[in-house]
Amino acid sequence: MFQQNEVVTLILGIGVLVFFIGRSDLSHIPAWKTFLASYALLLLGWHFTVLEDVCLPEITNLLEHICYATSSIVFAIWCWRVVRGRREARE
């Protein structure tokens, strides 16, 4: 059955996403779409984590890790864009 901590993580993750989506001030964050994409992939991974306990554990587990890996790459890209962008702006 579902693991409690995984479900809580998923609910918190969805809550954070709902809180920020639709807020116009989100656009103040540089490269915010990239950042949001990274978070969305992470959130998707949490979905698969929960699903892993219900059905197709191998596939959902694989998908979960794919989401984590992709999310990490996108996060790294976002960090790179922010740091580079600010440095260029400063120069």
Added chain:
Amino acid sequence: MIILLLDIVALLATLAAGILLVRAWRYSRHEILGRDVWILLVGLTGLIIFRNTSNMLEWSGITGSLDFQEDYVELMLPVAFFLVLWTFRQHESRRELRESEEKYRSTVNSMLVGIFIIQDLKFKYVNPAMARMLGYTREEIEDKLSPMDAVIPAQRELIRRNAIRRASGEPGYLYEIKCLRKDGSVFDAVVHGEGFTYQGRPASVGSFLDITDRKRAEERFRLIAQVSSDLIYEWDSTNDTLEWFGDIDGLLGYQPGEVVRTIEGWVKLIHPDDQARIANEVERHRTTTEPIQCEYHVKARDGSWRYWSDVGVPVLDEDGKPARWIGGCLDITDRKLAEQERESLENQLRQAQKMEAIGQLAGGVAHDFNNILTAILGNAELSLDALRRKLSADDPALQGLGQIQQSAERAAALTRQLLVFSRRDITQPEELDLDQTLSEMEKMLQRLITEDIALEIVCGARHQYVRADAGQIEQIIMNLVVNARDAMPDGGQLTLETATVMLDEVYVATHAEARQGIHVVLAVSDTGCGMECQVRERAFEPFFTTKPAGQGTGLGLATVYAIVKRAGGHVLVYSEPGQGTTFKVYLPVIEAPTEVRHEAGGSDPLPSGDETILVCEDDETVRHLTVHLLEDAGYTVLGADSATDALKQAAVYQDPVHLLISDVIMPDINGRKLADSLTAQRPKLKTIFISGYTSNVIAHHGVLDEGVEFLEKPFSRRVLLQRVREALDKPSQEIVPAPDA
């Protein structure tokens, strides 16, 4: 295995992100991200690294002591993301606010327009431009200086009132004030303020601009427009408004503001003949950049039309198309009238010059022709006398000679008219009362016109005299009456009237041939067919006639013109087709008459005598004829073919010579000099000059001096003998010597 690889990739990616963040810290943490954001990001990255490391260890078969912590880390991740997002957003908002403030501060500080905040009648804030305009430093103004102290005393109340109004929430408006600098100098400024809340209390914020230069420029422009003869305008072609810098209403006699300030209103004031053209020009100049340059008539308030010259240049917009036009209008009515008058005078002068040229040509021909006619007439007369004694009256030879004589007389009359026209005839001017002349001619004029023409003579110039040749004045009247008669084949009204008029300088300025002073005007009016413009313009040209061939020589009006000119007057014609014609002859008035003219009789016996006469004539035929006629009348005649010959003969002739008859123009010595020489030798010698025409040698400007006897060629025997007898019978002292050259 795949999952392990994925976890390794995820770990490596997050490690790379961590390295980037650490490097960013090393460069300048505060400037790039902000300290709090950076810390949270590093924390988030650390959590992800931890989670990825845990995953990798788990799938690599190493049972993790990290399992327990992984659950908490997983739970912290959304919270960490939330904190990063929230903090980052706050940080960015603060940063943007700071930048915005900096941007506005820089903008306000760099503005050339003064910006101020007033609260409690004190300047709370002024930008550097405002301080500079007032001549203070910002520290000397802010919280210290009152706006009341920055204006002239007369406007302090205005400032106070405006400050109160703005503070009470009334909308701001633009107004001009005279400000005081720190050094006491005054300058013009324009101010606009709005009420707002500053530090929780009512205040006003506004802008302030020194417009001293603009005001000076406006004043200069106003003065230039005032002293300029041009009326300056600005036409905004985008909305068709028209602004005039000058008293456009006053200039055209309208009430202030009556002239509509739109291009449409302006075009309506333009003469209908010019309107379409100007409307086209207006449309054309909406697109073209060619300068405006046109002339048109504008209607004044009193209904008169003023002639205006309009010149304008475009002010182009950013696309290079005309947005506005700046121009000047000049009232050129007087100049145009002067041009028209000048043109009219030039036409009159050209006409006079043409008449003069034709006159010279005609006079030259007539003079030579006169000598020929003299011989023809004289010899015809002699031959007739001789043949009458030998042949019967109906003899064809006598009839032929008679026709020759008649034709020659007609030719002589024609050449006489030509001489009159060319002013080479000899006139004997005297003081004339035109009213008397008209009255004397009335019966003759009645006979001249047909019964269905009513003649009316109105004498209105009594006691005013003109100096002219009586015979020529009569000829003028006859010619004009005959013309009037011919213009009224079906009858009508013929009116001859005289009047006295004063021709002033204005009249003279517009009539090239007129002279200033009192004139007698003789008007001959008919109710006939009138004349077309083209006919009227050529009416005085010699040989120009509208009469059928054989009914007019075309010299009648030309003769009138020449006689009037000779008498110092001028003649005008007024005529319209179907409306009749009026000729007006203007002759200058002189004072009371000094002599009375006499008419010579024509049917008395031929005069004769036995005195000695010296005839000097270079034309052989004329000389022989004259000698012959005089000898027939009983005189002793000495014939000379030149002045030299005459002097020789006079020198050798011992007996008295009573009379000299001399041609005026001769190849060696002229007649005047001959007469002078002979008179010096023989003081009692009398002289008669003969000539086809004369020049200044014998006459002044063609007018025979009083007392000098003159006989015009061709002459008849009776005239010759009468004039010879008259000259011989005059007492010697009455003969006036010929004038000096």
